[in-house]
Amino acid sequence: MKKRPGALLTLGLAASVGIAQAASAGDPQKGAEVANLCVACHQADGSGMNIAGGESWPRLAGLDANYLAKQLHDIKSGVRQSPTMMPFVAMLDDQKIADVSAYYSQMPATPAKGGEQATDAALKRGQQLAEQGDWSDYIVSCKSCHGPGNHGAGGNFPGIASQHAGYIEAQLKAWKAGTRKNDPQDLMGSIARRMSDDDIHAVAAWLATQSPAAR
Numbered sequence: 436m437k438k439r440p441g442a443l444l445t446l447g448l449a450a451s452v453g454i455a456q457a458a459s460a461g462d463p464q465k466g467a468e469v470a471n472l473c474v475a476c477h478q479a480d481g482s483g484m485n486i487a488g489g490e491s492w493p494r495l496a497g498l499d500a501n502y503l504a505k506q507l508h509d510i511k512s513g514v515r516q517s518p519t520m521m522p523f524v525a526m527l528d529d530q531k532i533a534d535v536s537a538y539y540s541q542m543p544a545t546p547a548k549g550g551e552q553a554t555d556a557a558l559k560r561g562q563q564l565a566e567q568g569d570w571s572d573y574i575v576s577c578k579s580c581h582g583p584g585n586h587g588a589g590g591n592f593p594g595i596a597s598q599h600a601g602y603i604e605a606q607l608k609a610w611k612a613g614t615r616k617n618d619p620q621d622l623m624g625s626i627a628r629r630m631s632d633d634d635i636h637a638v639a640a641w642l643a644t645q646s647p648a649a650r
């Protein structure tokens with residue numbers, strides 16, 4: 436191999452760009468075109484929407500690219516069931532999934548809705564579950580997996596702070612009922628089954644009032 440400093444520098448840059456692309460495994464620019472299919476629900480800024488009493492659209496902005504891609508593959512294969520999402524994921528091949536996941540992951544996280552109406556008591560209980568857990572119910576704190584501030588940890592543990600309350604609540608109830616079971620080792624199922632509906636409501640409301648991850 437030739438040892439010119441310039442060539443080495445180029446090589447080094449190419450290598451680090453290569454690693455960055457492998458991690459997100461997608462092209463955000465191409466993902467922006469794919470996202471035209473998604474804006475009606477997930478919005479142009481990726482903020483989604485809290486729909487009280489209905490099926491909320493999750494915020495995608497700022498979530499980890501590998502996590503987003505996993506969910507899209509899971510929904511496409513039917514491991515995670517979403518009749519609403521199905522027609523849209525059916526239009527995506529593996530490359531488009533990688534591209535659109537990269538696109539949403541690099542958008543700044545946006546504030547969530549749905550915690551505004553919660554009582555002080557519910558918010559206090561929600562904070563306790565999220566930050567300390569409750570040993571009397573064998574509930575581990577959310578942040579022990581979802582990372583500091585519940586802002587997410589790598590591609591396996593998504594950020595849940597500043598996600599819409601309606602969406603968090605629906606997902607926890609889906610795990611409790613066994614209709615979402617795409618998580619490794621049933622980690623979420625075993626937690627959700629130990630939570631009362633009041634606890635689910637409380638933690639969802641508190642998480643929705645938290646500031647989006649600083650990115």
Ligand code: HEC
Nearest residue numbers: 472473475476490491492493503506507517519520523535
């Ligand atoms: C008609 C509304 C609608 C459209 C259009 C739509 N989605 Fe969704 N999306 C939803 C809903 C509702 C959910 C929550 C499903 C559930 O309850 O499990 C969801 C969930 C997701 C999730 C899982 C998020 C998470 O945090 O686990 C991803 C990723 C996603 N959508 C990406 C997309 C992409 C990419 C497109 C465009 C190709 C798209 N969606 C188009 C309504 C929509």
Ligand code: HEC
Nearest residue numbers: 564575576577580591592593595603606617618622623638
């Ligand atoms: C033992 C680890 C662990 C703990 C503790 C944990 N989670 Fe999770 N959680 C996960 C994993 C893993 C996933 C991703 C599942 C997947 O791949 O679909 C997840 C996903 C979620 C999601 C779905 C996010 C989305 O965008 O769809 C929600 C909501 C959630 N967790 C809420 C909670 C709450 C609330 C608590 C605390 C009461 C909690 N989790 C505690 C491991 C954990």
